[in-house]
Amino acid sequence: MAVRRIMLTIAYDGTAYCGWQLQPGARSIEGELNRAVSSLTGRETRVTGASRTDSGVHAMGNVAVFDTESMIPGEKFAFALNQRLPEDIRIVSSRETALDFHPRKADCIKTYRYSIMSARIEDPLRRLYTHFCYYPLNAEDMREAAKLLVGVHDFTSYANPDSQVLLEGGSAVREIYSIDIEWEHDRESPKKRGYYGLITVTIRGSGFLYNMVRIIVGTLLRVGTGLYPPSHVSEITEAKDRQAAGPTAPARGLCLMSLDYDDTKGGNAS
Amino acid sequence: MAVRRIMLTIAYDGTAYCGWQLQPGARSIEGELNRAVSSLTGRETRVTGASRTDSGVHAMGNVAVFDTESMIPGEKFAFALNQRLPEDIRIVSSRETALDFHPRKADCIKTYRYSIMSARIEDPLRRLYTHFCYYPLNAEDMREAAKLLVGVHDFTSYANPDSQVLLEGGSAVREIYSIDIEWEHDRESPKKRGYYGLITVTIRGSGFLYNMVRIIVGTLLRVGTGLYPPSHVSEITEAKDRQAAGPTAPARGLCLMSLDYDDTKGGNAS
Numbered sequence: 001m002a003v004r005r006i007m008l009t010i011a012y013d014g015t016a017y018c019g020w021q022l023q024p025g026a027r028s029i030e031g032e033l034n035r036a037v038s039s040l041t042g043r044e045t046r047v048t049g050a051s052r053t054d055s056g057v058h059a060m061g062n063v064a065v066f067d068t069e070s071m072i073p074g075e076k077f078a079f080a081l082n083q084r085l086p087e088d089i090r091i092v093s094s095r096e097t098a099l100d101f102h103p104r105k106a107d108c109i110k111t112y113r114y115s116i117m118s119a120r121i122e123d124p125l126r127r128l129y130t131h132f133c134y135y136p137l138n139a140e141d142m143r144e145a146a147k148l149l150v151g152v153h154d155f156t157s158y159a160n161p162d163s164q165v166l167l168e169g170g171s172a173v174r175e176i177y178s179i180d181i182e183w184e185h186d187r188e189s190p191k192k193r194g195y196y197g198l199i200t201v202t203i204r205g206s207g208f209l210y211n212m213v214r215i216i217v218g219t220l221l222r223v224g225t226g227l228y229p230p231s232h233v234s235e236i237t238e239a240k241d242r243q244a245a246g247p248t249a250p251a252r253g254l255c256l257m258s259l260d261y262d263d264t265k266g267g268n269a270s
Numbered sequence: 271m272a273v274r275r276i277m278l279t280i281a282y283d284g285t286a287y288c289g290w291q292l293q294p295g296a297r298s299i300e301g302e303l304n305r306a307v308s309s310l311t312g313r314e315t316r317v318t319g320a321s322r323t324d325s326g327v328h329a330m331g332n333v334a335v336f337d338t339e340s341m342i343p344g345e346k347f348a349f350a351l352n353q354r355l356p357e358d359i360r361i362v363s364s365r366e367t368a369l370d371f372h373p374r375k376a377d378c379i380k381t382y383r384y385s386i387m388s389a390r391i392e393d394p395l396r397r398l399y400t401h402f403c404y405y406p407l408n409a410e411d412m413r414e415a416a417k418l419l420v421g422v423h424d425f426t427s428y429a430n431p432d433s434q435v436l437l438e439g440g441s442a443v444r445e446i447y448s449i450d451i452e453w454e455h456d457r458e459s460p461k462k463r464g465y466y467g468l469i470t471v472t473i474r475g476s477g478f479l480y481n482m483v484r485i486i487v488g489t490l491l492r493v494g495t496g497l498y499p500p501s502h503v504s505e506i507t508e509a510k511d512r513q514a515a516g517p518t519a520p521a522r523g524l525c526l527m528s529l530d531y532d533d534t535k536g537g538n539a540s
Contacts, residue, residue, distance in 0.1 A: 125283055
């Protein structure tokens with residue numbers, strides 16, 4: 001029978017998982033998908049993921065592919081796999097793609113969203129999906145700082161030094177297309193240096209180094225609380241030193257929103 | 271030392287609990303609060319709750335009181351108790367109240383919100399706090415039906431027959447002040463009978479029978495999916511029979527938003 005490559009768009013709550021990648025003795029998103037696809041197709045099958053998100057990081061649109069001889073129509077896999085997956089992982093859509101389409105090698109635009117709740121008291125209904133911050137935040141300063149990161153830069157300062165690419169001597173030059181900071185602020189509490197409320201930081205780019213989004217957010221939080229002036233971000237970038245930037249913001253606030261593949265590269269072939 | 275009565279406003283994620291009320295061998299909100307207050311004040315203390323929410327139901331503003339000889343200022347209890355509570359329960363605020371204030375006996379306006387996600391595929395990041403519905407919903411029809419429930423009615427059809435009040439021969443007459451249905455609908459999928467998207471049903475009233483909000487929502491869902499015409503709700507109410515109404519909507523979609531006590535009755539004394 002002919003082999004086909006199936007592409008899955010996947011949403012998940014990362015709270016209960018060790019991350020995307022298989023790890024012995026731990027529950028992973030990859031492991032759950034391998035199990036569900038193997039059970040559905042009746043053959044031991046392994047998926048190849050686009051983004052190997054860390055433990056606790058969420059997704060609304062991660063992508064994976066697998067090869068199969070199954071006769072199930074491409075778009076029917078979503079429904080059939082959802083019957084075999086735990087409720088914190090959902091296949092949003094599925095379709096057949098080109099046999100040479102590789103979700104990590106094909107060009108795409110990646111969109112991440114980081115959610116921050118600044119308040120005096122945590123909101124228990126948001127705790128799993130937002131980072132909680134006790135300090136009021138100045139969104140205007142954060143926007144000013146974020147502008148300095150948009151474009152092509154060497155992001156060494158914003159990468160975990162354990163990044164495989166950097167350990168192998170690869171380039172830390174990346175392009176960020178946009179950083180949008182949205183702000184639902186509390187009616188109460190106009191502060192000298194900021195407001196309480198919910199902030200979402202949406203970052204779009206062609207590629208990100210290990211922990212790059214979380215380190216950028218950790219740095220923007222230092223700007224938002226007044227610890228760094230916005231212009232200090234340029235000095236951090238120029239330092240090309242992880243020690244110069246802010247801390248890595250916690251995983252729970254991060255969500256991989258979408259991976260938009262260039263249609264001509266096979267991602268949308270069906 | 272003088273005894274004072276402290277009033278707590280409490281938010282919680284009900285997912286991991288058997289409900290508000292103490293139950294042997296199970297984790298309850300009441301049990302966690304008793305433990306935290308006793309540990310803080312150094313005396314075995316029991317709280318009295320306003321609304322004994324069911325297993326899986328959430329709250330943004332439930333209320334409880336306790337009596338103490340502790341010298342801690344009323345508004346400081348929130349912070350001190352939060353240090354002793356699990357992260358899915360938060361004291362939003364605390365203050366001293368009148369010694370004769372009883373959170374179940376004092377008059378108040380109760381506001382509940384029920385969240386429904388209608389979509390082809392569940393959203394794993396909303397699953398704990400919304401009821402998922404595979405069918406597109408017609409919000410206009412739901413609004414029309416909801417109007418028929420506002421005002422003073424006998425709500426026997428919308429009460430769990432195990433309701434203590436009804437078993438004791440009490441009245442099922444209650445007043446609903448308002449039902450607001452808000453609608454964030456999906457860009458995709460205009461349907462003949464409705465749309466996909468997120469619907470929130472906000473119900474305000476002076477008092478509710480056991481499961482009343484969830485049975486009202488279960489009934490409105492039958493209207494939203496086209497199973498009942500909106501006008502059928504009047505017939506359901508007139509039947510005074512639980513069998514006439516729709517099913518009890520699942521606990522996870524329900525959140526007790528606030529209890530607003532009349533200031534003159536002692537709720538806001540401090």
